[in-house]
Amino acid sequence: xxxxxxxxxxxxxxxxxxxxxxxxxxxxxxxxxxxxxxxxxxxxxxxxxxxxxxxxxxxxxxxxxxxxxxxxxxxxxxxxxxxxxxxxxxxxxxxxxxxxxxxxxxxxxxxxxxxxxxxxxxxxxxxxxxxxxxxxxxxxxxxxxxxxxxxxxxxxxxxxxxxxxxxxxxxxxxxxxxxxxxxxxxxxxxxxxxxxxxxxxxxxxxxxxxxxxxxxxxxxxxxxxxxxxxxxxxxxxxxxxxxxxxxxxxxxxxxxxxxxxxxx
Numbered sequence: 001x002x003x004x005x006x007x008x009x010x011x012x013x014x015x016x017x018x019x020x021x022x023x024x025x026x027x028x029x030x031x032x033x034x035x036x037x038x039x040x041x042x043x044x045x046x047x048x049x050x051x052x053x054x055x056x057x058x059x060x061x062x063x064x065x066x067x068x069x070x071x072x073x074x075x076x077x078x079x080x081x082x083x084x085x086x087x088x089x090x091x092x093x094x095x096x097x098x099x100x101x102x103x104x105x106x107x108x109x110x111x112x113x114x115x116x117x118x119x120x121x122x123x124x125x126x127x128x129x130x131x132x133x134x135x136x137x138x139x140x141x142x143x144x145x146x147x148x149x150x151x152x153x154x155x156x157x158x159x160x161x162x163x164x165x166x167x168x169x170x171x172x173x174x175x176x177x178x179x180x181x182x183x184x185x186x187x188x189x190x191x192x193x194x195x196x197x198x199x200x201x202x203x204x205x206x207x208x209x210x211x212x213x214x215x216x217x218x219x220x221x222x223x224x225x226x227x228x229x230x231x232x233x234x235x236x237x238x239x240x241x242x243x244x245x246x247x248x249x250x251x252x253x254x255x256x257x258x259x260x261x262x263x264x
Contacts, residue, residue, distance in 0.1 A: 005141075008126045013139035016176040019223040023172065026230045027238035034236070034255055049097055049197070050155050056105035057153055057195075058123040069095045100197065104155065107201040114193045114205050121146035129183040133221065134228040149189045150180050158195035159204040167194075173210055174216030175223070182220070207208045 012033070022029035031038060043051070055063050068085050070080035070092035093101075108114045125204040126141045145150035156167055168174055177190040192206045208216070230236050 003126055008141050013137040015139050016179045019175055020172055022223050022226050025238045026236040030236035035060050052101045053104050053155050056101040057108050067091050067093050069098050104195045104201050107203050108195050111203040114203055117151045127183055134224045138183055140183050147186055150187050151191050153193050153196050156194050159196045164194045174212045175219045179218040179221045
């Protein structure tokens with residue numbers, strides 16, 4: 001289904017982002033997605049750049065209609081220009097961000113394996129399904145989908161195998177991969193395109209191995225059960241309601257740092 005990004009995010013079905021939130025704690029999930037008094041989440045600079053790069057790479061024909069270069073917004077002229085652009089439905093970006101986004105897009109499309117993935121398919125389609133184990137309504141919105149392959153574009157500081165593996169573990173990209181494949185029954189592969197955010201804008205293409213996908217599936221199923229259980233009980237616990245004993249991590253027990261007055 002083709003709907004706007006805003007319509008997709010407004011739908012309450014469980015997405016990969018929901019799973020990441022409940023993994024922190026059910027309370028974080030409730031506060032972000034259920035609390036009737038929740039405040040809108042303002043996108044960070046990194047999120048705004050990521051959206052700009054996605055448009056430049058996946059929907060280049062839409063770039064000029066969605067984004068425009070604005071004078072510095074710390075000036076009166078720049079602030080007024082940004083306001084006029086916003087009223088026209090155009091997001092104001094800096095010249096540096098626009099240049100970086102175009103450089104990243106060029107780098108992606110010059111990469112043989114990355115460019116081949118875009119030979120067929122469509123960007124930003126939305127899908128819904130009912131989870132077989134929990135009955136929860138779920139959703140996903142692949143960056144690019146061919147019907148057999150899901151392509152996910154990630155901007156990163158380090159696209160090397162070791163660096164991007166750390167990003168996968170830290171940001172739970174393996175959970176995202178398993179969530180998408182759980183709903184896209186025709187999909188056989190989930191492929192990441194990682195592009196660095198600084199020159200020379202290096203690109204790498206990765207597909208997670210079986211162990212990583214199995215770990216992602218285990219975490220996904222755990223998080224889905226937590227959401228289902230909390231919905232049933234109407235309870236969304238945080239980190240605990242009682243005073244708890246706290247142990248230091250092992251590295252802190254073996255290290256012997258020198259502490260000076262400058263550390264306080």
